[in-house]
Amino acid sequence: MPRLALPFLDSVGETDEHGPEKGSLVRPWKAYWPPEAGSELHAMLEQNVPEVLTWRFNPKDPFDRPWQSWTKSAILSGKVCTSTVLQPAVNGGVCETPTAQEERAASEEVRQRNSKLLDAQITNLHLPHSTPKQFNYLSGDPLYLTTKPYHTRLPFMGKIRRSNIIAQGYSGVNIYDLRNHEKEFTLDRSGFQYCHIPVPIAQWTNETAKNQYLPLMETWLKEFFGATRVHIFTYTFRCENRDRTSTESWVGPYMRAHCDVTLNSGIRRLNLHLPEEAEKIMKGRWRMVGLWRALTGPYQDRPLALLDHRSLAAHDLLGADVVFPHYCDEGYEVRYSPLHRWFYKSRMMPDEALLFKLYDSSPEEVRFCPHGAFVDPSGPEGTPQRASVELRAIVIG
Template identity: 30%
Template sequence: MDVTARMTYLEWQDLYSTEKPFQIFVSVDAAAGENIRDTNIVFGQGTEEIIHDCRGKEGDFTLDEHGFSFVTHHSQMVSWDDADTVKEVYLKEVEELLRQQVDDVGQVFFFDWRIRRSSVDETPGRLINFNDKLDVLAPAIHVHVDQTPTAVLKRVQVQCPVGMLSNRVRVINAWRPLRGPVKQWPLAICDARTVQQSDLVAADHVRKHYTGETYYVKQSPGFVWHYLSNQLPYEVLLFKNFDSLEGKSQCCPHSSFQLPVSEEDAPFRESIEVRALVFSRN
């Protein structure tokens, strides 16, 4: 069923004309002064939008046209509380899934995965241990694209063999509920065809040992949003954050959102998201 929701977007500030948006995810030394900030980013709720339900139309969407697709995959994973098992078993499953469902897959490099749970109390100022994959996060509630093209280039240079950039490179995420059906905080995905470069604002993510760059998103009346109602653990959402090939969808802004009516006894949402660099064969 289609629903309405108010997504959380970046609110443009005049400051951004002279100071790049940033977030610092490490402890800021108080000795540095009272005026030291951990962010200059301002978010706000957008106007009400329709989130279109893909239930019954799952096969209508493709990565190259819409930027996302739904695929069926039954994982052999039983427990998700061991990082080594996730790496040795689940990431191999995701690689095989990508090879089955995505065109022209040569080499695949995973550079991140994370479990999220809606029962997590993510209070402001909480420091996230990005080195601990089992440091569970709350659902992401700000509309964003995980990596900018600059961030992808940096990631490839850091993680991949020299010369890989001569091939087509995509950043594809695999998002799966760990319990279902999802009744709280489902993931909404924006049709990539409705996104303009002017909607995207690059922001630095400063971590202890790595600085990345993400896109936050300004609301546009042209956005078309989708979700899959009552999503089950075997219903995997694949979506793009980057594609170096012109003429194909480039990236899908995405965010969790609160359903207008949630069942009081609905189980909390728990999900795993895997991020992969996918290189073509040639």
């Protein structure tokens, strides 16, 4: 039976190389999406959320993201699927292919040296640290030897779960506070950088975000990078309280180490958002960056932690599908290593912002920065739920 005529772009092509699992991992969602007319999933969507079958992505309106309301519909229907999180472990097994084991042996010496250098820097700067009860990574479940991790932005996925991701909580992960030493950690060395960017916005709404905040940040990013152009393609309000305001869609903090973009999906994203210009842009230097800002302060119950890229190894990463109705995105899930060095900035105020790498076309540069939120035990009792706003942008030139 033919598939429903949905324009759909897969972030992983036949010739892409995304690690030792290339071409070998099962991708379960592909048996269901795009749906066949007359299928059980098609009928379920047609009855409950018919707009999923008719919505079309428009590159000129990138902020049209109806799946946010679809997710709420799934929650109300009782069909929401959250990822499983295993109890904390100090050390956990990692399932690897023989090829991954060889890559680990080849890269571990470099990573060990870098982590020792970071340890010396931490000691010299006298950086304090917070140690959460648990910090979440992708688990070492043997499932991922044969099946690619995935989660979807669709309200239902028929007979399969909306996510097959199992997280593992680890105890004993120190997250170092670099407040007053921000200049020691930069975008080109660590993959992230803290900046002072005041904005004259008191009420954070979709209207103020689109009409005031994004234009201001577009100008700032253009000046910061000396870019010829900046294209902001998404923004997100985050808070555990999804009903924080009645007109905005709030989503909870992402409580697992991850990267939003891979070396495959960066190029696909460029083609998705700037289809008429992508070929020309790819002939020069271009980047994707995230800009994150806490809207509550001076304390956040769930601040954002960044992994210094120097303590990362390629075998820590596993590509994961993120399925939208029009596009299969790809991000990296992160496997645990005791050599990882995590950092955050305590007591962030709304005039401070965090800039971090999502993708860089230059293989000579840091190309992405793993990150994830954590429950900070050092916050005072009564610390309000963290609210934040983040954006993603394509920086050209």
